[in-house]
Amino acid sequence: MPDFIELDRLEKVFTVRRRAGRLRRERREVRAVDGISCTVARGEMVGYIGPNGAGKSTTVKMLTGILTPSGGRLRVAGIDPATDRTRLARRMGVVFGQRTTLWWDLPLRDSYALMRRLYRIEPARYRVNLERCVDLLDLGALLDVPVRQLSLGQRMRGDIAAALLHDPEVLYLDEPTIGLDVVSKAKVRGFLRDVNAERGTTVLLTTHDLTDVEQLCDRVVVIDRGRLVYDGGLAGLRAAGGGERTLVVDLAREAPPVEVPGARFVRSEGPRQWLALPAGASAAPVVAALAARYPLADLSVREPDIEEVIARVYASGGVPAPTAAPR
Amino acid sequence: MHAVRLSLTVAGHSFRRYATYRVATLAGVFTNTVFGFILAYTFVALWHERPQLGGYTPEQALTFVWIGQALLATVALMGGGVEEELHGRVRSGDVGIDLHRPADLQVWWLSADLGRAAFHLLGRGIVPLAVGALGFPLALPALPLPWLLFLVSVALGVVVGFAIRYLVALSAFWLLDGVGVRALSGLLGVFFSGMLLPLTLFPGVFGEVVRWLPWAAMLQVPADVLLGVHRGGDTLAALAFQAGWALALLALGRAVQRLAVRKVVVQGG
Numbered sequence: 387m388p389d390f391i392e393l394d395r396l397e398k399v400f401t402v403r404r405r406a407g408r409l410r411r412e413r414r415e416v417r418a419v420d421g422i423s424c425t426v427a428r429g430e431m432v433g434y435i436g437p438n439g440a441g442k443s444t445t446v447k448m449l450t451g452i453l454t455p456s457g458g459r460l461r462v463a464g465i466d467p468a469t470d471r472t473r474l475a476r477r478m479g480v481v482f483g484q485r486t487t488l489w490w491d492l493p494l495r496d497s498y499a500l501m502r503r504l505y506r507i508e509p510a511r512y513r514v515n516l517e518r519c520v521d522l523l524d525l526g527a528l529l530d531v532p533v534r535q536l537s538l539g540q541r542m543r544g545d546i547a548a549a550l551l552h553d554p555e556v557l558y559l560d561e562p563t564i565g566l567d568v569v570s571k572a573k574v575r576g577f578l579r580d581v582n583a584e585r586g587t588t589v590l591l592t593t594h595d596l597t598d599v600e601q602l603c604d605r606v607v608v609i610d611r612g613r614l615v616y617d618g619g620l621a622g623l624r625a626a627g628g629g630e631r632t633l634v635v636d637l638a639r640e641a642p643p644v645e646v647p648g649a650r651f652v653r654s655e656g657p658r659q660w661l662a663l664p665a666g667a668s669a670a671p672v673v674a675a676l677a678a679r680y681p682l683a684d685l686s687v688r689e690p691d692i693e694e695v696i697a698r699v700y701a702s703g704g705v706p707a708p709t710a711a712p713r
Numbered sequence: 714m715h716a717v718r719l720s721l722t723v724a725g726h727s728f729r730r731y732a733t734y735r736v737a738t739l740a741g742v743f744t745n746t747v748f749g750f751i752l753a754y755t756f757v758a759l760w761h762e763r764p765q766l767g768g769y770t771p772e773q774a775l776t777f778v779w780i781g782q783a784l785l786a787t788v789a790l791m792g793g794g795v796e797e798e799l800h801g802r803v804r805s806g807d808v809g810i811d812l813h814r815p816a817d818l819q820v821w822w823l824s825a826d827l828g829r830a831a832f833h834l835l836g837r838g839i840v841p842l843a844v845g846a847l848g849f850p851l852a853l854p855a856l857p858l859p860w861l862l863f864l865v866s867v868a869l870g871v872v873v874g875f876a877i878r879y880l881v882a883l884s885a886f887w888l889l890d891g892v893g894v895r896a897l898s899g900l901l902g903v904f905f906s907g908m909l910l911p912l913t914l915f916p917g918v919f920g921e922v923v924r925w926l927p928w929a930a931m932l933q934v935p936a937d938v939l940l941g942v943h944r945g946g947d948t949l950a951a952l953a954f955q956a957g958w959a960l961a962l963l964a965l966g967r968a969v970q971r972l973a974v975r976k977v978v979v980q981g982g
Contacts, residue, residue, distance in 0.1 A: 452812055452977065475815035487810050491730045503722040504816060506715055532733070 389425035390463060390556065390588050391449065396422045397457035398444050398612075418444040420612035421458065428555070429586040431578075433599035436609040437700050442592045445609070446558050449590070450480055463555060476505060479549030483561030486545055488533045494544050495529040498551060505552035512551060519547035522577045539570030546574060550581060556588040557581070563595050575601050596692045610700050620692065625666045627698045629690025633661040633669060638681035646675040657683070665690055719816065720824035727828030731836070738836045741786055745841040749782040753849055767913035772852040773940050774911070779845030780936045781908050783838040787830050787867065788874040788931045790906050792899040794829050795822045796878035800895065803885035812974065819963070819970055823875055830871040852940060859941055862948055866935040869955035873930040876962030877902070883966070886973040907933035927962060930955040 398419040406412035419441040426432050436442050447453040448460060451467030451474055460467060465474050480487075488497040502512045520526050523543040528536060536544060542562065549557060559578070563571045579602060581587050591598060599606055599620070606623055608616040616623055633649060636658050643651040644659055649672045652660040663672055669687050676682060731738075756778055760771040769777065785791070799822055802808045811818055845851060854860060881898045885891045903909060905928035912924050912933045923929065934951050937943060943951055 447809070450813055452809055471812070472815045475813055478813075480810075480813045482810065485807055485810055487813075489726055489730060491733050492726060496726055496729070500722055500726055503715075503719045504814060 390428040390430075391426040391590070392461045393422050393424050393445075393458070394460070395458035396445070396448065396455055396460055398441070398448060398453060399456040417612050419448070419455075422609065422612070422614045423458075424607055424614060424617055426588060426590065428588055429582070430605060431582050431589040431603050432591065433603035433606040434590055434592045434609070435594070435596070435599060435606060435696065436615075440609050441612040442609065443560065446560060446590070446592060450478065450558060451475070476552070477555045479552070479554035479557045481542075481545050481549045481557070481559045481562050483542065483559075483564040486533070486541060487548055488541065488544055490534050491532055493530045493532055494525065494536070497533065497544075497548060498529075501548055501551045507552050511553070515551050515553065516547075519550060519577075522580060523547055524573065539566045542566060542570070543574065543577075546577065550587075553585065554587065556590070558590050558592075560592045561594065562591070563593070563598055571595075571597075578602060596696065600692055608696065608699060615699060623699070624690050624692070624695050627665075627690070627695030629665045629695040629698065630662040631665055631667075631669065631690060632688040633663060633672065634686045634688065635659045635661060635676060635680075635682065636684035638683050641680065644676065644680055646672055646679070648672045648675075716820070720820060723821060723824035724828030724831070727825040728832045729828075731829050731832040741837045742840045745782040745785060745837060746844050749779055749841050749845050750848070752778045752781070753845065757849075767911050768942065769911065769913070769940075770852065772850050773942075775845070775849045776851040776853060776940060777907075777911050777936050779842050779849070779851060780939060781932055782845070783842040784834075784867065784870070784932055784935060785908065786833040786837040788870045788906075788935075789826075789830070789833075789878060790874070790899075790902040790908055790931060792878060792881070792895050792902065794878060795826045795875060796882045796895060796898070799879070799882035800885045800891055803882070804891075808977075812977070818974070819879065819966055822879060823872070823963075826875045826878075827868075827871065830875075834867065854939065854941060859939055862952070863935060863939040866938040866952060866955060869952060869959055870931045870935050872959040873927050873955060873962060874902075876959060876966050877927060879966045880962070880969060883969050883973050886976055902928055902931065905929065906931045907936065911936070927958040930958045 396419055397417070400416045400418055402414050402416050404412045404414060422441075422445065434442055434445070444453060448455050449462055449467060451469075451471030454468040462474060463477060467474050488494065489500070498516060501507070502509075507515070520529065523546065525540075525543060525547060528540055528544065533541060533544065542565075546559075546562065557578075562578075563574055566574065575598065578589060578591075582589050582602075589602075591603060593599060604619060606616065606618070606620055607614065608623070616626060618626075632652070635644065637644075638657065640657045641659075643654060644661070645651070646661075648667060649661040649663045652662050654660070661672070663669060673685060676685070753775055756774045757771065760766055760769070760774050764771065766774070786793075789796070799808070802811065811821065814821070846853065877898065881891070881894055884894050888894065905912070905923055905926050907929065912920065912929055914920075915923055924933065934955055938948055938951060
């Protein structure tokens with residue numbers, strides 16, 4: 387089976403005109419997306435991350451057919467989005483955290499009724515899907531409330547439901563948890579996980595909230611300045627980012643900095659000491675060496691913080707990690 | 714069939730949406746009524762000096778005033794509706810959401826505007842006309858046929874008005890600030906529709922020209938249809954005049970829309 391989403395050396399170049407002096411205008415080319423190749427299989431849940439201005443939104447706009455690529459090839463479900471936007475629109479759902487597709491002054495229910503007509507959803511299927519969304523996203527009490535009176539979290543849940551009533555094959559989420567509180571975030575994430583698991587909906591998640599990615603996606607695609615810098619699992623990203631695991635050692639009593647092969651002393655505070663070891667390395671030999679030489683009271687290992695890892699990936703301009711090879 | 718049902722749903726939503734603005738509707742009715750009185754007294758004085766001015770009797774002239782007040786919001790002579798909204802959505806980038814829908818942009822907005830117009834006809838049209846009829850001797854038809862023809866004419870006028878406002882709204886794709894265009898469009902609408910003075914008052918070539926411009930289809934023609942100034946087949950000719958402008962301007966809107974979407978699609982939003 388061919389891949390569901392295929393990007394082959396995808397490019398988008400914008401021409402920006404800028405005043406340069408009194409009358410002269412300078413034309414400058416901005417390569418927003420600069421040759422990205424990757425594929426997404428049906429039913430995958432992929433986190434698409436990168437710093438501001440990396441080209442994430444531009445890529446998503448090309449995937450939905452709003453922007454025409456300047457170069458390369460792009461297929462979604464075998465369709466060229468730019469030439470067949472309306473046909474593809476029936477098969478995809480889009481959620482922009484900062485915008486809404488709901489009718490501002492009307493009850494939530496009315497917007498859904500409109501979706502039913504817009505996507506020609508059969509009454510039976512519509513009923514089932516709406517019930518399910520209402521149930522899982524806790525929308526029951528909100529259906530008759532005008533959208534303008536909803537809180538951000540409620541509106542966001544309403545928007546996600548609106549994007550899923552027609553059973554899209556692919557769902558593009560742009561910052562779906564931006565500005566939401568912890569409870570709402572958890573609700574949204576749980577729902578997305580369910581949708582993906584039960585319906586096999588392919589999900590592409592663009593976000594700055596890496597917890598979203600950690601909790602939802604097995605795979606991350608990281609881009610920076612229009613180029614792909616990493617494509618693979620989260621664990622691989624940690625290793626690739628050169629992150630370090632932290633070993634927190636509680637000794638029986640205060641002691642000078644411990645010395646063990648394979649670990650580096652970071653700091654100490656009373657009987658507690660922090661050691662760093664490379665992300666890829668096993669902690670077992672270090673722990674064994676520690677136990678042999680020092681009186682241990684307790685010990686714990688902390689994975690590198692994903693945000694730090696990604697910050698490091700951005701800063702280094704990408705890593706030629708083994709997992710970045712074409713899949 | 715699906716497309717028709719979708720349009721009806723969009724129009725229905727739009728109708729209900731405008732129906733939620735109760736205070737705005739009341740304020741609008743009040744304003745229309747007050748302006749109706751001001752214009753009516755002015756016209757009384759004018760027609761006292763020059764009876765049969767523009768071919769209207771004093772009663773017909775007063776009726777023209779109150780039809781104008783009743784239709785001001787319906788055909789959106791001074792702008793509003795799609796013009797304001799779509800313009801805002803283009804500027805904010807929300808139009809991107811509209812483009813993600815499997816529906817044609819123009820049909821979508823036309824449907825929404827028809828829903829809005831239907832609400833404004835009921836919510837802001839009936840009361841001013843009734844107040845005018847109570848306060849002044851109006852020349853309103855007693856038979857149903859002129860009223861039916863009037864409704865058809867108003868519907869065509871709404872479509873012409875929509876087509877003009879849609880073009881104004883689309884200008885936002887090229888102009889960073891469309892406030893000037895919108896102000897100009899509102900001014901043209903008020904003047905060339907006959908809102909201030911019936912277009913039959915304008916003499917010579919100027920009068921001929923303004924009576925053939927699209928804005929005439931928004932107020933002058935519906936008012937004349939209700940007043941029954943046309944004889945026999947002339948009423949149908951007047952409706953054909955409106956339909957012609959409606960089709961021509963909608964076609965132009967489609968062409969501009971294609972350019973606008975291509976501009977977004979190729980250059981980014």
